[in-house]
Structures are given as C-alpha cells and as structure tokens.
Amino acid sequence: MTATPLLQAEHLVKEFPVSGTGGLLSRGDTFRAVDDVSLTVAAGETLALVGESGSGKSTTARLVARLIDPTLGTVRFDGQDVTGLTGRDLHAFRSEVQVVFQDPFSSLNPRHTVERIVTAPLTYQGRKPPGGSRAFTQSLMERVGLDPQQWQRHPAQFSGGQAQRIGIARALAVGPRLVVCDEAVSALDVSVQAQIINLLRQLQAEEGFSYLFIAHDLAVVRQIATRVAVMSGGRIVEEGPRDRVFGDARHEYTRTLLAAVPRIRPEWEARRRARAAERAAAAPDPVPADATESVRRGA
Amino acid sequence: MTSTNRHPTQAGFLEVRDLTVSFPTATGRVDVVSHLDLDLEPGGALGIVGESGSGKSLTSLAIMGLLPDKATRSGTVRLDGEDLTAMPESRLRRVRGDRVAMIFQDPLSSLNPYYTVGAQIEEAYRSHRRGVTRRQAHRVAVEAMERVHIKDAAHRIDHYPHQFSGGMRQRVMIAMALTTEPELLIADEPTTALDVTVQAQILALLQEIRRDTGTALVLITHDLAVVSEITDHIVVMRAGECVERGPVESIFSDPKHPYTQALLDAVPRIDDEIGALRSLTTTGGRP
Numbered sequence: 001m002t003a004t005p006l007l008q009a010e011h012l013v014k015e016f017p018v019s020g021t022g023g024l025l026s027r028g029d030t031f032r033a034v035d036d037v038s039l040t041v042a043a044g045e046t047l048a049l050v051g052e053s054g055s056g057k058s059t060t061a062r063l064v065a066r067l068i069d070p071t072l073g074t075v076r077f078d079g080q081d082v083t084g085l086t087g088r089d090l091h092a093f094r095s096e097v098q099v100v101f102q103d104p105f106s107s108l109n110p111r112h113t114v115e116r117i118v119t120a121p122l123t124y125q126g127r128k129p130p131g132g133s134r135a136f137t138q139s140l141m142e143r144v145g146l147d148p149q150q151w152q153r154h155p156a157q158f159s160g161g162q163a164q165r166i167g168i169a170r171a172l173a174v175g176p177r178l179v180v181c182d183e184a185v186s187a188l189d190v191s192v193q194a195q196i197i198n199l200l201r202q203l204q205a206e207e208g209f210s211y212l213f214i215a216h217d218l219a220v221v222r223q224i225a226t227r228v229a230v231m232s233g234g235r236i237v238e239e240g241p242r243d244r245v246f247g248d249a250r251h252e253y254t255r256t257l258l259a260a261v262p263r264i265r266p267e268w269e270a271r272r273r274a275r276a277a278e279r280a281a282a283a284p285d286p287v288p289a290d291a292t293e294s295v296r297r298g299a
Numbered sequence: 300m301t302s303t304n305r306h307p308t309q310a311g312f313l314e315v316r317d318l319t320v321s322f323p324t325a326t327g328r329v330d331v332v333s334h335l336d337l338d339l340e341p342g343g344a345l346g347i348v349g350e351s352g353s354g355k356s357l358t359s360l361a362i363m364g365l366l367p368d369k370a371t372r373s374g375t376v377r378l379d380g381e382d383l384t385a386m387p388e389s390r391l392r393r394v395r396g397d398r399v400a401m402i403f404q405d406p407l408s409s410l411n412p413y414y415t416v417g418a419q420i421e422e423a424y425r426s427h428r429r430g431v432t433r434r435q436a437h438r439v440a441v442e443a444m445e446r447v448h449i450k451d452a453a454h455r456i457d458h459y460p461h462q463f464s465g466g467m468r469q470r471v472m473i474a475m476a477l478t479t480e481p482e483l484l485i486a487d488e489p490t491t492a493l494d495v496t497v498q499a500q501i502l503a504l505l506q507e508i509r510r511d512t513g514t515a516l517v518l519i520t521h522d523l524a525v526v527s528e529i530t531d532h533i534v535v536m537r538a539g540e541c542v543e544r545g546p547v548e549s550i551f552s553d554p555k556h557p558y559t560q561a562l563l564d565a566v567p568r569i570d571d572e573i574g575a576l577r578s579l580t581t582t583g584g585r586p
C-alpha cells in the first residue's frame with residue numbers, strides 16, 4: 001500500500017501509575033497497559049481491535065482518538081502528526097475523529113435534549129449547525145433511523161438501541177473521517193445489536209468513513225471488520241485481513257480465543273436455514289424486502 | 300401460542316405450573332411472567348433464553364421464592380412433588396442451598412469483601428448442615444474448591460474475593476453452591492460478565508459437575524449459542540411468556556415461532572457473515 005493511511009499509530013505505549021505496595025514516599029510503579037502498539041487504518045475500511053478484558057484495546061482506542069496522551073509513540077492522521085495537538089488544532093482533529101461508547105445512557109447527558117446532544121460537538125468547536133440547529137438535528141436523526149419529531153426528547157425517553165443511535169448521530173454531526181466504536185454494540189440485546197451493526201455498515205457505505213471497531217465479541221467482529229488485530233497483554237499478537245485471521249489464525253492466542261467462542265452446531269444452522277428458505281419460497285415474506293426500512297425505524 | 304406453551308404433564312423433578320409474577324405500577328398490576336410452565340427431569344438441563352425484559356431472571360427468583368416484597372406470585376412450583384409456594388419460609392430456606400443452589404452473573408457482588416472465600420464457603424455450608432464442626436466445614440470447603448479446579452485450594456481458601464479474578468470468583472461461587480450437593484443448580488447468566496476463554500472454562504466445569512454428580516441445571520441466559528452447547532431442553536421467553544419450547548435440537552434446527560426464528564436470524568455468527576442481519580421489529584408485539 002503506497003497511499004498514506006488515514007490513521008497511523010506507531011509504537012504507542014501507555015503507562016499508568018499504580019498505587020502499589022510501597023509506602024507513601026516509595027517510587028510509584030507503573031502498569032504498561034499498551035506496550036508498543038502500531039496499527040494503520042485505511043480510508044473506508046474497518047479495523048477491528050479484539051481482545052479480552054485488560055488486553056489494552058480500549059486504551060489503544062482512547063490514545064488514537066486523543067482522549068488520553070500516550071507515554072511514548074506517535075499518532076498520525078492523514079499523514080500529520082497529531083500526538084501533541086492542543087487547543088484549536090485539537091478541536092480541528094476532533095471533527096475528523098469521533099467516538100461511540102459502549103453505554104449510550106452514561107455517555108449521553110440525561111438533562112439534555114437530543115438536539116443539544118447531537119449539536120454539542122459543533123458547539124464545542126464554535127461552529128453553527130448548517131441549516132439551523134433543529135433542521136440539522138432532524139436530518140441526523142433521520143439518517144440514524146430515529147423519528148425526527150422526537151428532537152426535543154431526553155435520553156431516558158429512548159430505548160437502549162435508540163439511545164445508541166443518538167450516540168451515533170452525535171458522532172456523525174461533525175462529518176468525521178474516522179469513527180472509533182468502543183464496544184458500541186456490546187450492551188445491546190441481540191436483535192437490537194443486529195440493527196445497530198446494520199446501521200453502522202450502511203452509514204459507512206453511504207459516507208465512506210473508516211471505523212476503528214473495539215470489541216470482545218468475535219462473532220460481532222466477523223460481521224463488520226475488513227481487517228482484524230488481536231490484542232493480548234497490551235500488544236498486538238496477530239493482525240491481518242478478516243477472513244485470514246478467522247480462517248487461518250497463526251498465533252496460538254488467536255486460536256485459543258476463536259476456539260472458546262460458543263457456537264450453534266453448523267448442521268442445526270444449515271437445517272434451520274434450509275427450512276427458512278422453503279418457507280420463504282412457499283409464502284412470500286409479508287415483511288418489506290427493503291431491510292433498511294426496519295433499520296431506519298428500529299430499536 | 301397456547302399450544303406451544305402447554306406441555307404434556309409428566310411427573311418431573313421440577314414442575315412449574317401457571318407461574319405468574321406481577322408488579323404494581325401507576326396504571327395497575329403488570330404481569331412480568333405470565334402463565335409459565337416449566338418441566339425438568341432429574342439430572343436434566345433446561346435453558347431459559349430471552350432478551351432483556353423477557354422475565355427470565357424473575358422466573359428463577361420466583362422459583363426460589365426470592366422475589367421482592369412488592370411482587371405477587373401465583374401458580375405452583377413443585378420440587379419432587381412438594382409445592383415450594385405453599386411452604387413456610389423456614390422450610391423453604393432449608394430447600395434453598397440444601398437441595399437447590401443458585402449462582403448469579405456477578406460473583407463479586409455475591410461475595411463479602413471483608414471475609415476470606417473459605418470463611419464464606421464454610422459459613423454457607425454450616426448454615427445448612429447443623430452440628431458440623433469448623434474443621435469438617437473447612438475440609439468440605441477445600442474439597443469443593445478443588446472440585447472446581449482452583450489450584451492450591453488449601454492455600455487459596457484464606458484469600459479474599461478481590462484476590463481472585465472474575466472467572467476464579469465464579470468458581471468460588473460454584474464451589475459454595477456444591478458443598479451441600481444440591482439436586483438442582485440454577486445459574487442466572489453465570490458467564491455473561493466473563494471473558495470468552497474463561498466462559499468456556501466455566502461452561503466446561505458446569506458440564507463436568509452435571510456428569511459427575513447428576514445435578515440438574517436451569518441455565519438462564521440471553522446467549523443462544525451458550526444454551527445450545529450445554530442444555531437439552533429450551534424455553535424461549537418474550538415479554539413474560541413462553542413463546543416456544545422443545546428439545547434443543549428442534550428449537551435450533553426447526554424453530555416454529557416467528558420470534559424464535561427472528562432471534563436466531565439475529566445472532567451474529569463467527570463462521571459466517573450475514574448479508575443483512577435481520578431485525579426483530581418486523582415480528583410485531585411489544586418492544
């Protein structure tokens with residue numbers, strides 16, 4: 001690949017101080033949560049960062065999104081070193097990179113209306129919502145499958161899936177080129193999760209932005225990733241195209257991880273699908289074939 | 300779907316009939332579990348699956364008589380023919396822990412941080428076995444910890460909960476549940492908070508316990524792949540009702556109810572990319 005990757009992280013290290021066993025004046029120990037991590041995300045692709053708890057995947061995401069500062073290493077965005085950005089430059093970076101978090105309710109201010117929440121990133125940057133705040137909010141809500149008439153509601157008036165759609169709308173408000181999803185679908189019920197995954201895929205197809213998708217659920221990653229990086233103990237132990245990593249894992253840890261995923265027996269699944277296909281052939285689905293309809297109005 | 304909700308009556312080990320749990324709300328009582336029947340043979344494994352709000356966890360609490368005070372329960376819960384709902388609290392307390400044990404999603408909140416895990420296992424055992432000496436209880440606790448494969452149990456027994464990882468804490472909870480050799484283990488999302496490799500170990504442990512002791516299992520989870528691996532009968536719940544039940548193979552290979560079909564369609568699969576994951580909003584009913 002000769003083109004400059006959209007995001008390029010090189011040799012990232014993040015150490016956290018540990019209040020250890022030493023006394024008051026002892027030299028503090030540090031814990032290395034991220035240990036020499038390098039990764040790239042190309043324009044329009046989805047890099048999934050997978051790993052178990054404590055693997056450093058979320059810390060890596062936070063470093064890349066410049067929510068925390070690395071101890072060592074650099075983050076380049078579009079070829080530019082953004083590691084030390086402050087003030088106005090950091091604001092500009094924030095309109096390129098946005099984050100969607102795991103728990104929509106704790107990441108949305110409960111006292112604010114949808115309008116205030118989704119326009120906040122613009123307000124923070126001193127920008128005016130194009131076309132006026134209300135129309136802008138409504139068009140964003142439309143894009144993520146929410147009822148635009150509900151622009152004045154508060155987060156508590158929405159379900160978990162809808163609240164996550166608000167979080168996605170907020171991320172889209174600034175027109176980012178990279179969206180970091182930190183366990184963005186992990187807290188959702190399986191049916192709602194499917195809708196949000198569909199929405200994320202559809203938005204990417206429409207807008208062409210990239211995802212850095214942090215997840216512990218390998219089955220979810222299988223649905224959305226272009227490439228996969230597997231983290232363990234603060235390091236990336238394996239990285240490659242999705243189907244290669246899932247189909248021909250080279251690192252022992254990746255194989256352990258894949259083997260541990262509970263599975264519905266393939267022969268049961270095959271029989272179920274065959275029957276579903278028979279049913280569909282016998283009686284055409286009364287449900288609109290356009291899958292986007294349910295996504296648009298879902299959750 | 301009354302037809303799928305009714306099961307031919309059989310003399311079972313656990314027999315729940317017409318279980319209804321309701322809570323008062325501003326607009327009257329709301330049934331969160333309604334007219335539920337469950338059957339479990341001795342040594343069998345029943346999976347109760349459903350999404351959040353389906354009533355699956357309240358079902359387990361209702362079986363054990365552990366519902367919050369404001370909830371009302373009707374119907375019968377028979378264990379070996381004895382109706383638990385008609386039992387005085389003192390006897391019910393003996394059944395709980397003695398014949399039926401429960402493990403929950405979050406072992407940390409079920410363990411007291413101020414006591415060693417050994418003290419807690421021993422106390423749980425002694426509260427159900429009167430006249431047991433401390434020394435006997437200690438030996439039972441060490442054995443239970445060894446049975447759940449906690450290495451160096453004789454030493455680890457003096458450690459506090461925070462000195463154990465999440466998976467090890469869940470092993471401690473299972474050890475505690477096993478001391479009284481229960482005939483029924485009710486596990487409510489026992490692996491949901493655990494990493495996938497640890498989950499695999501805990502599920503293998505539950506399988507092993509079933510095989511070695513013949514303990515019956517009720518597994519409550521949202522995870523369809525998990526129930527498909529370790530239970531033999533499935534009850535699918537939605538909005539407090541059973542929408543479908545049957546042997547695990549027929550539920551997974553030939554689901555009859557549109558909700559079960561849609562639920563299985565929505566499960567992300569590790570071995571396949573699903574073109575467009577189907578959403579369940581089109582199947583009607585409550586959100």
